Structures are given as C-alpha cells and as structure tokens.
Amino acid sequence: MGRALWRTLIAALYLFLLAPIIVVLIVSFDTSPYLVFPPTGFSFGSYRQVFSNEGFLNGFRVSLVVGAVVAVLATAIGTMASLALVRGRFRGRGAMNAVFLSPLLVPHVVLALSLLLLFSPLALTDTYLGLTLSHLGIAIPYTIRTVSASLATADTGCEEAARVLGAGPFTTFRRVTLPLIRPGLVAGLVTSFLISFDEAVISLFVAGNRVSPLPVQVLQYVQYRTDPQVAALSVYLILLSVLVVIVVERSLGLRRTLR
Amino acid sequence: MAAGTTERTGGRVALGLLLPGVLALVATYGLPLVWVLRMSLNEGRSGGAIQQTVTADSFAKVLGDGFYWKVIGSTVQLGVLVTVCAVVLSYPIALFLSQTTSRWRGVLVALAVAPLLTSSVARTYGWMVILGDQGVVNGTLRDLGLISGSVPLANNLTGVVIALTEIFMPYAVLAMLSGFGRLSGELEHAAASLGANRWRVFWRVTLPLSLPGVLTAALLVFVLAISAYVTPALIGGGRVFVLATEIYDEATVQLNWPVAAALSVLLLVLFSTIVLVYQRANRALEAQSGRPS
Numbered sequence: 195m196g197r198a199l200w201r202t203l204i205a206a207l208y209l210f211l212l213a214p215i216i217v218v219l220i221v222s223f224d225t226s227p228y229l230v231f232p233p234t235g236f237s238f239g240s241y242r243q244v245f246s247n248e249g250f251l252n253g254f255r256v257s258l259v260v261g262a263v264v265a266v267l268a269t270a271i272g273t274m275a276s277l278a279l280v281r282g283r284f285r286g287r288g289a290m291n292a293v294f295l296s297p298l299l300v301p302h303v304v305l306a307l308s309l310l311l312l313f314s315p316l317a318l319t320d321t322y323l324g325l326t327l328s329h330l331g332i333a334i335p336y337t338i339r340t341v342s343a344s345l346a347t348a349d350t351g352c353e354e355a356a357r358v359l360g361a362g363p364f365t366t367f368r369r370v371t372l373p374l375i376r377p378g379l380v381a382g383l384v385t386s387f388l389i390s391f392d393e394a395v396i397s398l399f400v401a402g403n404r405v406s407p408l409p410v411q412v413l414q415y416v417q418y419r420t421d422p423q424v425a426a427l428s429v430y431l432i433l434l435s436v437l438v439v440i441v442v443e444r445s446l447g448l449r450r451t452l453r
Numbered sequence: 454m455a456a457g458t459t460e461r462t463g464g465r466v467a468l469g470l471l472l473p474g475v476l477a478l479v480a481t482y483g484l485p486l487v488w489v490l491r492m493s494l495n496e497g498r499s500g501g502a503i504q505q506t507v508t509a510d511s512f513a514k515v516l517g518d519g520f521y522w523k524v525i526g527s528t529v530q531l532g533v534l535v536t537v538c539a540v541v542l543s544y545p546i547a548l549f550l551s552q553t554t555s556r557w558r559g560v561l562v563a564l565a566v567a568p569l570l571t572s573s574v575a576r577t578y579g580w581m582v583i584l585g586d587q588g589v590v591n592g593t594l595r596d597l598g599l600i601s602g603s604v605p606l607a608n609n610l611t612g613v614v615i616a617l618t619e620i621f622m623p624y625a626v627l628a629m630l631s632g633f634g635r636l637s638g639e640l641e642h643a644a645a646s647l648g649a650n651r652w653r654v655f656w657r658v659t660l661p662l663s664l665p666g667v668l669t670a671a672l673l674v675f676v677l678a679i680s681a682y683v684t685p686a687l688i689g690g691g692r693v694f695v696l697a698t699e700i701y702d703e704a705t706v707q708l709n710w711p712v713a714a715a716l717s718v719l720l721l722v723l724f725s726t727i728v729l730v731y732q733r734a735n736r737a738l739e740a741q742s743g744r745p746s
Contacts, residue, residue: 200545204546207546208565210542213619214576214619215568215571217583278466282466293475300486300724303700304700304720305485307489307701307713308488308717311710311714312484334474334477398682399704416574416581420578424578432575
C-alpha cells in the first residue's frame, strides 16, 4: 500500500514537472486565435504560421549567428585557460580557477544592467558585437568546466610519450591532447551554444530593434499576444534541443559529456 | 635540463594561455560590474540625465522609499516561497532516483532534467496557459461546476511562485542527486535490520545524510529565484514587483540609471549574504557529521 502511494506521489510530481511542456504541445495544435483550454480544434496551422513570422525568423537568424560565434570563441578561450589551469604549474592557480568560475555567482539581471550601462556610451547596444560579447562572459565558465573535466581524466602518459619521441608542444597538443579531450570540446561547444541561444534577460537589456535574438522576440510577443504560434515555435525549439542531445549522445555518449 | 627549461617557460606559457580568458572576463564581466558600482554613486536627473558625482543619493532614495522596501520584501518572499516549494517537491524525486534500481532509471533522470533543455520563456508561456483566467485549471474547475468566476492564479505572486517552482525543480533535483552520494542504502539496511521501522530509518538515517544535498539545492534555487526576471514579468502581468523587474523598469522606462544601479547593488548584497549564510550552515553541518555520535 505504502509503495503504491509512493509511486503515485512520484508520478504526480513528474506530471507537475512536465505540465508546461505537455500543455504547450497540446495548445500548439489549436486553431483559435487566442488562448483557450481545452483546444477548440486541431490543425498544423500554427506550425506553418511560424515560418511567415518575420520577427521570429529574424530572431532565429540572430540567435543562430551569435550562438555559433559564442560557442567557438568560448570553447577556444576555455580550452586555452583549461590547459593552463589543469596542466600548468604556477602560483595562484587555485585563485585563477575561482576567478574563472565567479561569473556564475552574479545574477544575470545585474550583469545585464551592467552591460547595458557600459555598452551604451560605447554604442555597442543593439549590435552583433555587443550581443556576442555579453554572452561570452557567461559561457566561458561552462566551457572551462567541461574541458577541464576532460583534461583531468585524459592520460598524461600519451602526451609525455609524444614529447619523448620528439614531438613539439604544438604537435603534441594537436595530435594527442586534442583527440583525447574531444568529448569535453564538443560538450563545451554545445553547452555554450545553448546558453547563448536561450539567454533572454541579458539579451533583453543589450539588444535593440535591429539585432534582436529569438528569446527577446518571443518574450515581447508573449507580452501582448497569446496565440498558439508561440506554442508551435516552442515545440520546434524543444525538437531542436532534443536533436542536439541525440546527436551528441550518438557521437560521444551522453554520460561522458554531461559529467 | 629539459625539465628545468619546461619549469621556467611553463609559467610564461600558462600566462599566455590564460590571457585571452582573463581579457574576455574583464571586458564582459569585471569592467561592467565596476561600472555599475560607479553608476550607483552618480546622481540621476530628470529625463535620463546623469550627474557625474560621488553621492549616496540613489541609495538614500531607494532605502527611504516605502515602495522599494516592498519590492525588496516581495523579492525575499518570492525567494523563500519558491525555495521551500521546489525543495519539498524535488526531494521525493531525487530520493526516488537515487534509490531506484529500475532499468528505466536513465530515462527517468533524463525526464526530470529535460525541462532544462526547454527555454524558460517557453515554459513560462506554458504556465500562462495553465494558470490564466481562461486556462487549464480555471477551465477545468468551471467545467466541473466548482466555480463560476475564476481563481486568480495569474497576474499575482501565487502564479509566479507556482511557475518558478517548476522551472527551478530540475536544478534542485540535480543538486540533490549529486549531494546524495553518501546515501548508499547500506546504512538504511543496517538500521532496518536492527529493528528500526521505515519512518525511523527515514528520520534518523536518510534525512540527515541527505541534508548537504538539500542545502545546496536550496541555495541554488534561492539565488535563481531572487534574480529571475522573465517569469515574474510575464506571469506577474506587471503587478508583481521584484528587484529584477524593477531594475529593468528603472533602466529602460524611468531611465534613472543610478537608481537601477543602486537596486542592482542591493540585489548583489542580498545574493552574497545568502551565499555566506550557506557556507556557514554547510560548515556547521560538516562539523556535526564529522563528530561520532
């Protein structure tokens, strides 16, 4: 009896946890122009309309470009820093580690305001450069974490063997270390892309009318309208992240990357 | 000899490797934060003009105004309510996941953290559909004939608490799961075989062992909740005033940057206080569990 009760409780909690996603899925097929429940009809209309919504399309393009650039830069910078932090022997290594993780301790809304105040006199608001810079700071701690974890578990014996056999430091890095930490690199790329792609608050402060990423477009749309288009768009985005996870899982194994 | 050269150049190479990262962090995080601290000491004039000076005017304005105290109060209230709800609701899930031997465990863990892969804007939208006056809950209650009007679940603090609880639960589950490492099941077995009933095992063994994980989850949810913007703005419908929404309002609508900066500094102070309290509590907990009882 107690066991059945326990199972029911767990099932109910899972239902609560997944409720908004389930509801978004149901509403996305609705035909009514405003928000009602239960749905009044069934169609794929909203899924088509998303593709004629200029705001969403432009936002998607901006998010894709910024996310890709942020992913590459954050992973490159994070890899260099990780090499120094994990393999290097210098004083103040622990302090450096703490410095690199400290952005995680600042609320995004505070960072968002700070960036707006700094970027505004520099004319960096509402530009690709400003948006990319603003996402870079929050992505780097994550890439350092994923790459450092990979580096820490990679066998240094192979690197030493390569050096003993006459390979220079760059060759050793390119031919030995890089393949060894590939899972960490891919995890860093994916994580930093998703962080940038999903960042709403910092983008809201730093973006303007010209360069406006998808989360900001959706946020502003939802504030005034609640038709099923946003639901359909959300389903697309969920499918996109599921796809990314499956690709990562297939190529590397999720357990190794999500550690 | 080769080792000596590596030692000497090692430091310089390490510095070179760290340089891009340090520069990026200074530009995107260090400098802006210094800037906002400086801005909080300026004087805001009407129409968005800023008088460069060093004054505590903005802080005096904020702390001398009953409205801002209410904003600070509801921010803390929101943080506490969401933390309690998220921790209480996540605990059974985390406990279940750490104890289950089902072959579906992987899938169940993935399902519990799956919401993290969904944009928080999309999930907030989902909650608007559920909690709105024409939403799932009110529609169902009306169809059942239980109510004639609608239960106010949106455009108020209740709705924001419900939505934020769900939005932060995956973080709480993850934090608890990694903190439940010491729950091996052996101690529970030992206690049960020594005659403790199930409740006694839970109260005397499982719960104390899981407290560090619970504490970490609580800290994480609290700091996320007091700085959340999207959900209070959307589900609050402009009627829930917390520090995050107020910072946005002062910065983009009122155009009083010194006051926005002062509010940010207050949020940072609140944030740091909680982290310090957590560290204290964590140390106390460790000292306690280290002592043989």
